[in-house]
Amino acid sequence: AQRVTQPEKLLSVFKGAPVELKCNYSYSGSPELFWYVQYSRQRLQLLLRHISRESIKGFTADLNKGETSFHLKKPFAQEEDSAMYYCALSSDNYGQNFVFGPGTRLSVLP
Amino acid sequence: DAGITQSPRHKVTETGTPVTLRCHQTENHRYMYWYRQDPGHGLRLIHYSYGVKDTDKGEVSDGYSVSRSKTEDFLLTLESATSSQTSVYFCAISPSRGQRNTEAFFGQGTRLTVV
Numbered sequence: 001a002q003r004v005t006q007p008e009k010l011l012s013v014f015k016g017a018p019v020e021l022k023c024n025y026s027y028s029g030s031p032e033l034f035w036y037v038q039y040s041r042q043r044l045q046l047l048l049r050h051i052s053r054e055s056i057k058g059f060t061a062d063l064n065k066g067e068t069s070f071h072l073k074k075p076f077a078q079e080e081d082s083a084m085y086y087c088a089l090s091s092d093n094y095g096q097n098f099v100f101g102p103g104t105r106l107s108v109l110p
Numbered sequence: 111d112a113g114i115t116q117s118p119r120h121k122v123t124e125t126g127t128p129v130t131l132r133c134h135q136t137e138n139h140r141y142m143y144w145y146r147q148d149p150g151h152g153l154r155l156i157h158y159s160y161g162v163k164d165t166d167k168g169e170v171s172d173g174y175s176v177s178r179s180k181t182e183d184f185l186l187t188l189e190s191a192t193s194s195q196t197s198v199y200f201c202a203i204s205p206s207r208g209q210r211n212t213e214a215f216f217g218q219g220t221r222l223t224v225v
Contacts, residue, residue: 032212034214042218044202044216045216049213090212090214097204097206098143100153100155102154
């Protein structure tokens with residue numbers, strides 16, 4: 001069965017420091033990976049997806065199939081980056097086709 | 111924003127009473143999900159649906175039931191609400207894999223308080 005893990009519940013960094021939010025997955029097929037962000041009291045929204053290889057708000061993520069990872073990175077954290085971040089996987093399964101990790105709360109300190 | 115709405119947005123109910131939350135979509139997406147979000151736990155899947163009348167349990171399904179009689183509506187019912195079900199509930203929708211721009215869209219959430 002597909003599964004997404006995010007080992008850190010909380011990550012605190014200082015403004016201007018690099019950020020890396022970890023995500024690992026298990027899936028036997030060819031996955032599509034996503035990062036979602038939730039700002040305070042708002043709905044979750046898509047941040048980026050691996051197939052578009054884009055950079056959004058300075059964040060990037062590279063799919064590493066060998067390590068089954070999709071870590072989210074940003075070279076210089078900003079206070080407005082403070083939010084909950086969820087890694088997600090989309091599969092070919094007939095049933096549940098979207099699986100979310102438990103989330104990491106990023107806190108960027110001034 | 112994707113056409114997904116949750117109702118009600120806020121509800122306070124008493125322990126032991128039944129509660130139904132509604133998720134309505136206008137995107138004609140196949141998949142619909144109910145999650146609860148609690149501090150320290152992130153998102154946890156309650157139930158999901160992969161078509162009309164096709165539903166299955168998630169990791170925290172005890173005390174909850176769902177129904178999907180139409181593509182556009184996915185109802186979550188708490189048969190007898192308990193204080194442990196105080197939470198923020200999110201509905202999500204997604205199209206079939208392989209459709210253009212596969213993505214999960216979320217509703218704005220329902221804040222439920224059981225007193």
